Amino acid sequence: MNKKIQKIINKKNKTKIVCLTAYSKNMAEEVDRYADITLVGDSLGSVLYNFNTTRKVTLTNMLDHSKSVKMGIKKSLMVVDMPFNTYDSNNKALKNAKKIIKDTKCDAVKLEGGKKIIKQVNYLIKNKIPVMGHLGVLPQTIKGKFRSKGKTEREKRTLINDAILLQNSGAFAIVLECIKTSTAKKITEILKIPTIGIGSSVNCDGQVLVTDDLIGLNETKIKFVKKFVNIKKYIKSGVKKFSEDVKLKKYPSKKHSY
Ligand code: KIV
16 A cells, blocks of 8 residues: 555544645645645635536646646645546546546545445555545535535435445545534544544544635635635735836836846
């Protein structure tokens, strides 16, 4: 097994796992300093391209951003989301996962779903493609209004079964998105592999957020997002100062001219 992946698994019940998204080299460089896992999430569809659904994200989108991200990574495990419609059969999943790994040199891929995609997950892992799972709210298949998961006994049982299926297939970790606290806690306790929560409470083995959300670059009102810094304030101030200095002919000075 990839040593970086084994290190992530070994963190379970010892230290919390930090996972953050990056869509470009410059962001990846900063994320890589603190994150155990850098995720090129298909959330880039809504964050960068204003798509109303991640279903519109293409394989080309993911490959281009992932190649950029790879340039910024020195130590973290790089995981790339397989976009919608790229893993709906075993052969398609393997062909596309191989392309993602070959072209971007990432360490693993992430797929959304449990039982419904377990054949593909098994097939990828048998073919030595490391897989991260994703359960709970699944943006690629979301229908109608947003609703958190794992609130009813039935949903809880399905989620637990899906998580066990993914673990038995050989997935090395599972993202739990917007799952009720007690259900996320139960899944985390049952599994030997780590859970990475997003809106699923502190009981998960790690946490993931979209970096653009936590730094305030992407405006969002989603309940689980905490704005840790308001980066827009700094961007505004730099852009304003540049604009003023250009108009006042203060920039470029001799120092900045050839
Ligand atoms: O697409 C994404 O960024 C994700 C994370 C938010 C888990 O899947």
